[in-house]
Amino acid sequence: MPTEEVKKEELVPIFIMGKRYEVPSSLTIQKAFEYAGYQLIRGCGCRGGICGACGTVYRFPGSYKIEVGLACQTVVQPNMYLTQIPFFPATKGVYDMEKIKPTIETLVKAYPELLRCLQCNTCTKSCPMDIEVMDYMAAAMRGDVARLAELSFDCVMCGLCTARCPAEICQYNIAILGRRLYGKYIAPQADHLAAMVKAVEKGKYEQMLRGLMDTDEEALKDLYNKREIEPEQADEDWTPKDKTHL
Amino acid sequence: MPYTRELKELIKKVEATRSARIEKKRRGEEFHLLSLKEREERLKKYHPDFKEGSRKEIRVGPSKGYAISPEIVDLLEAKSRVNPDFIDLNKVTYETDVLILGGGGAGTAAALTAQENGAKVLIATKLRHGDANTMMAEGGIQAATKGTKDSPYYHYLDVLGGGHFKNPPELVYTLVTEAPKVVAWLENLGCMFTKSPEGRLMTLHGGGTCRKRMHCAADITGAEIMRTLRDEARNRAEHIKVLEFSPAVELILNEHGHCAGAVLYNLETEEYSVVKAKAVVLATGGSGRLHMQGFMTTNHYGATGDGLILGYRAGVKLCFLHAVQYHPTGAVFPEQAEGLLITEKVRGAGANVLNIEGEQFVNEREPRDIESSCFIRECTEIGKGIPTPAGKVGIWLDSPMIEILMGEGAVKREFPGKFILFKRFGIDISKEPMLVYPTLHYQNGGLEYNSRCETSVPGFFAAGEVSGGVHGENRLMGNSLLDVTVFGRIAGVSASLYAKEKAKDGKLNLDHVRRYHRELEEAGIITDRVAPMLLPDYSNPNVREHQLTAHYLGTIR
Ligand SMILES: Cc1cc2nc3c(=O)[nH]c(=O)nc-3n(C[C@H](O)[C@H](O)[C@H](O)COP(=O)(O)OP(=O)(O)OC[C@H]3O[C@@H](n4cnc5c(N)ncnc54)[C@H](O)[C@@H]3O)c2cc1C
Ligand code: FES
Numbered sequence: 001m002p003t004e005e006v007k008k009e010e011l012v013p014i015f016i017m018g019k020r021y022e023v024p025s026s027l028t029i030q031k032a033f034e035y036a037g038y039q040l041i042r043g044c045g046c047r048g049g050i051c052g053a054c055g056t057v058y059r060f061p062g063s064y065k066i067e068v069g070l071a072c073q074t075v076v077q078p079n080m081y082l083t084q085i086p087f088f089p090a091t092k093g094v095y096d097m098e099k100i101k102p103t104i105e106t107l108v109k110a111y112p113e114l115l116r117c118l119q120c121n122t123c124t125k126s127c128p129m130d131i132e133v134m135d136y137m138a139a140a141m142r143g144d145v146a147r148l149a150e151l152s153f154d155c156v157m158c159g160l161c162t163a164r165c166p167a168e169i170c171q172y173n174i175a176i177l178g179r180r181l182y183g184k185y186i187a188p189q190a191d192h193l194a195a196m197v198k199a200v201e202k203g204k205y206e207q208m209l210r211g212l213m214d215t216d217e218e219a220l221k222d223l224y225n226k227r228e229i230e231p232e233q234a235d236e237d238w239t240p241k242d243k244t245h246l
Numbered sequence: 247m248p249y250t251r252e253l254k255e256l257i258k259k260v261e262a263t264r265s266a267r268i269e270k271k272r273r274g275e276e277f278h279l280l281s282l283k284e285r286e287e288r289l290k291k292y293h294p295d296f297k298e299g300s301r302k303e304i305r306v307g308p309s310k311g312y313a314i315s316p317e318i319v320d321l322l323e324a325k326s327r328v329n330p331d332f333i334d335l336n337k338v339t340y341e342t343d344v345l346i347l348g349g350g351g352a353g354t355a356a357a358l359t360a361q362e363n364g365a366k367v368l369i370a371t372k373l374r375h376g377d378a379n380t381m382m383a384e385g386g387i388q389a390a391t392k393g394t395k396d397s398p399y400y401h402y403l404d405v406l407g408g409g410h411f412k413n414p415p416e417l418v419y420t421l422v423t424e425a426p427k428v429v430a431w432l433e434n435l436g437c438m439f440t441k442s443p444e445g446r447l448m449t450l451h452g453g454g455t456c457r458k459r460m461h462c463a464a465d466i467t468g469a470e471i472m473r474t475l476r477d478e479a480r481n482r483a484e485h486i487k488v489l490e491f492s493p494a495v496e497l498i499l500n501e502h503g504h505c506a507g508a509v510l511y512n513l514e515t516e517e518y519s520v521v522k523a524k525a526v527v528l529a530t531g532g533s534g535r536l537h538m539q540g541f542m543t544t545n546h547y548g549a550t551g552d553g554l555i556l557g558y559r560a561g562v563k564l565c566f567l568h569a570v571q572y573h574p575t576g577a578v579f580p581e582q583a584e585g586l587l588i589t590e591k592v593r594g595a596g597a598n599v600l601n602i603e604g605e606q607f608v609n610e611r612e613p614r615d616i617e618s619s620c621f622i623r624e625c626t627e628i629g630k631g632i633p634t635p636a637g638k639v640g641i642w643l644d645s646p647m648i649e650i651l652m653g654e655g656a657v658k659r660e661f662p663g664k665f666i667l668f669k670r671f672g673i674d675i676s677k678e679p680m681l682v683y684p685t686l687h688y689q690n691g692g693l694e695y696n697s698r699c700e701t702s703v704p705g706f707f708a709a710g711e712v713s714g715g716v717h718g719e720n721r722l723m724g725n726s727l728l729d730v731t732v733f734g735r736i737a738g739v740s741a742s743l744y745a746k747e748k749a750k751d752g753k754l755n756l757d758h759v760r761r762y763h764r765e766l767e768e769a770g771i772i773t774d775r776v777a778p779m780l781l782p783d784y785s786n787p788n789v790r791e792h793q794l795t796a797h798y799l800g801t802i803r
Contacts, residue, residue, distance in 0.1 A: 026247075026581055026582065027582075028582055031784075034784045034785060034786060035786050036786070036789070037785065037786055037789035037790075037793075038785075039781070039784075039785050039802070039803055040547070040781075040784075041491065041513050041514065041781070042491070044373075044547050045373055045374060045377030045381070045546055045548075046381055046382050047546065047547055048382055048544070048546075048586055048587070049663070049667060050381055050382055050466065050469050050663065051374075051376065051377050051378075051381045051382070051469075051546070053373070053374060053377055073582075073667065073670070075582055092480055094480075094481050094483070096481070097435065097436060097478070097481075129666075130666065149438065153438065153466075154466070154662060154663065154666075156469070157473065176473055176474075176477050177477075179436065179438055179474075180435065180436030180437075180474060181436065182436070182438060183433065183435075183436035183437050183438040183474075184434060184436035187438065187439075187441055187445065188441070188443070188444060189433065189445055190391065190433065190439075190441065190445050190446060190447045191445065191446075192391055192392050192393060192394075192446065192447070193391045193426060193429060193430050193433065193447060194430065195393055196390065196391045196392070196426040197426045197427055197430050199393060200398065200423055200427065201427075205397055205398045205399055208397075208399045209398060209399060209402060209419055209422070209423065212399065212402055212403070212415075213415035213416070213419060217411045220403070220406060220411055221282060221407075221411065223403060224282075224403050224406065224407040224411075225281075225282065227400065227403060227404075227456040229456050230395065230451070230456065230457045230458055232271070232274075232276070232451055232594075232611070233271060233272065233274055233596075233651075234458075236442075236446065237394075238395060239394050239395050240395055240457075245397055245399040245400065246393060246394070246395070246396070246397050
């Protein structure tokens with residue numbers, strides 16, 4: 001939020017792309033950019049740690065280690081040398097979800113470079129979400145789509161893994177293919193959902209709904225107040241007493 | 247920042263009442279729900295919408311006299327970013343069948359169905375494809391999918407009750423009957439919904455629901471939907487082109503009065519360009535970044551209400567915009583997480599909300615506007631809020647209860663995103679409660695449209711948060727992801743049909759902008775404000791003072 005609130009706070013030096021700025025110590029890297037005078041266009045999306053627009057790499061003087069974070073989620077630290085990597089070119093396989101199978105062949109066909117993975121673990125070390133990227137890549141190479149999907153689920157697709165991969169692989173796109181394969185072909189489909197879709201299409205609720213649409217506000221309020229509420233702690237098998245509108 | 251010593255002391259009061267509250271939960275005893283009459287009283291007295299100065303009448307345009315947030319009125323009573331006389335509409339940079347403005351959930355869903363209907367599609371969006379409120383939705387998506395206890399009938403009633411019975415019936419009908427179909431559509435696209443080993447979709451309660459019908463993908467439902475839709479759009483890149491960092495700044499009409507394109511602004515090269523299209527879908531989302539009444543917001547960076555301005559200038563009326571949605575549970579501690587949404591699912595999973603004494607004061611499943619009003623009441627009139635070190639106040643959200651009710655590890659399993667985030671700040675939310683306060687969350691109203699997503703301007707369609715009606719005066723959780731997928735899909739179909747069958751080629755013009763400018767002048771509104779805003783202004787005023795040669799147009803340099 002606007003910067004007045006933090007004015008009186010302690011200032012710390014940071015180096016944005018090598019240039020020194022003094023910023024309040026409680027700011028996230030993203031807000032520090034703004035405090036320093038940048039108007040962000042790239043590198044800023046949700047501001048809440050989920051869109052992956054703000055991948056950032058930084059380093060401290062005297063340290064060999066490259067650190068990573070999401071700019072919107074990482075609080076500044078004194079003397080960090082940082083830059084954002086808001087865009088990195090990536091490969092994107094093209095596939096028709098209806099025509100593929102959840103197998104290693106599918107993964108390799110869409111992303112042949114998958115097999116170049118050296119299992120060097122650089123990707124895992126560069127993940128700001130603490131995802132075991134190398135492990136999901138290993139699962140991908142074994143054709144274990146379920147494991148690939150499960151391990152990569154929290155991926156925000158910021159691209160830092162891809163930026164640093166010595167084998168030039170685009171891990172996060174392989175991961176989303178894996179998750180989609182899992183969601184469509186491996187996870188059991190919801191029968192109750194299919195049944196409901198059929199019921200709706202057959203017009204089962206048509207009359208009751210049209211009835212509601214013609215009901216006046218007072219009567220609607222009455223129906224609303226009388227709704228039977230499923231108890232919060234009820235288990236899956238709970239059913240309401242009144243079944244006339246099911 | 248971990249909790250301070252003072253706050254840790256206060257947490258002891260929460261712990262002191264916890265086991266009794268757990269017992270109550272287990273027995274199914276709930277804090278009483280307010281009656282409709284009590285609800286109304288709370289709203290009128292404590293909801294920010296009813297505060298003095300929270301509404302102002304619009305002085306021009308099709309909804310002249312309608313009173314809404316002054317922040318939006320100021321943008322409506324502003325000039326175009328472009329002088330219509332400076333733009334050569336004969337120089338068309340892109341031509342397409344269907345132009346979609348906004349690459350969020352609604353826009354991307356529309357792109358997919360339009361393409362399936364044979365249309366050539368162009369999506370123009372402000373930031374990256376998918377940088378959108380859709381990406382941020384956590385809690386879930388509503389749909390009646392369990393026929394043994396639920397049906398569209400109950401869903402319909404819930405939507406209406408949430409919306410204060412003002413919602414146009416036809417829109418609600420469409421929403422609730424399409425709901426199971428879009429969940430099936432998403433499942434078929436490969437969305438990883440949370441399911442039992444047998445494939446039964448997990449469903450939870452949300453505020454104002456009478457049946458558990460909130461489906462989720464862990465605590466990142468919106469991201470899962472958004473990234474799946476985006477991946478699918480990218481698979482069809484041959485027919486669905488995407489222009490990023492290219493927000494629309496004006497709609498273009500043609501000599502027949504049909505919508506026939508838009509003027510785009512390249513945020514990087516600062517060029518304006520003309521897109522000619524046979525039909526246009528507006529899906530630019532909400533407006534939290536206007537910070538109504540100075541509230542913090544959960545919304546993404548680009549949520550500046552642009553679509554409202556574009557549509558309004560072209561002649562589309564506004565509705566339900568007088569009601570702004572505040573989400574009851576935005577983080578107020580630590581400072582770095584301020585405004586960040588704590589999903590309603592946390593309450594759905596069993597966490598109580600508590601005052602400084604560790605006492606319950608409201609049922610945790612009231613509709614959002616009521617819940618927020620009760621929080622504000624507790625913190626103001628009753629004076630039992632919890633003060634934060636930054637001088638704000640909050641309410642406890644007792645997340646450790648979930649751990650006790652659902653078993654050890656439940657918080658981390660059900661809310662991995664939030665768990666990690668708070669962990670980084672030194673707070674373990676499976677052991678310590680969270681501090682929350684209402685935060686600006688959702689634009690309940692917007693441009694008027696019908697169940698085919700048509701607006702009053704031929705060839706111009708609206709879908710998603712930018713539109714108003716389906717949620718009446720207050721949206722229930724989980725009905726917005728539903729709204730954007732249901733109406734996004736419909737908009738795509740309607741627009742592609744229109745492009746095929748009804749679109750009439752004609753000379754492009756921006757006469758509506760000229761007329762609007764004239765109307766502003768006639769109303770005595772002399773201003774240098776420009777709209778749409780495009781990006782919020784978070785630049786540092788001290789720095790600005792030294793930008794001696796910089797020129798700002800609105801918020802943008
Ligand atoms: C933190 C958070 C949590 C939420 N949780 C839930 C939930 O659990 N369940 C639920 O149902 N709903 C939830 N919502 C609400 C829901 O996510 C949104 O209302 C919905 O996704 C809006 O979708 P949309 O497609 O209309 O807009 P968005 O997804 O916001 O997309 C709009 C797009 O348009 C672009 N745009 C803006 N202006 C322009 C312009 N001038 N030109 C071109 N493009 C432009 C934006 O950059 C963006 O990409 C949540 C919202 C937030 C913010
Ligand atoms: S801005 Fe979205 S993750 Fe940081």
